[in-house]
């Protein structure tokens with residue numbers, strides 16, 4: 001049994017039901033950050049036609065912290081919080097290149113600790129902290145950046161800092 005199945009078993013014990021469609025939503029989000037429209041498109045491609053309950057199911061996944069939402073490039077994106085151990089809702093930084101809207105993640109708990117430990121917050125208890133960094137690859141011509149795999153942030157992908 002893989003980790004994902006183990007997790008689902010845990011959730012079932014807590015009476016959190018991962019229905020077929022919820023499972024399909026989790027599958028399409030694997031390794032990606034998608035808008036609601038992109039989730040719809042991917043589900044349709046995967047053969048799901050009855051999409052009337054997608055919103056409700058995403059709400060359910062949000063409520064149980066299986067998925068988190070994050071504004072990137074002005075649009076709400078959904079992101080799995082369960083794809084790796086270090087990857088919970090607040091532990092990773094999203095970086096996006098404005099030229100091609102690539103989104104990558106950097107795990108750097110130090111940065112989060114620095115913000116949480118800042119004297120400004122000494123009388124404040126932080127329970128949610130999201131970081132989105134938007135920018136461009138300054139050393140590339142825009143056209144280079146648009147090519148697959150050329151964008152600078154691709155090289156930062158999943159780099160443990």
Ligand SMILES: [Zn+2]
Pocket residue numbers: 033079092094105
């Ligand atoms: Zn993410």
Ligand SMILES: [Zn+2]
Pocket residue numbers: 097098099100136137145151152153
């Ligand atoms: Zn770029």
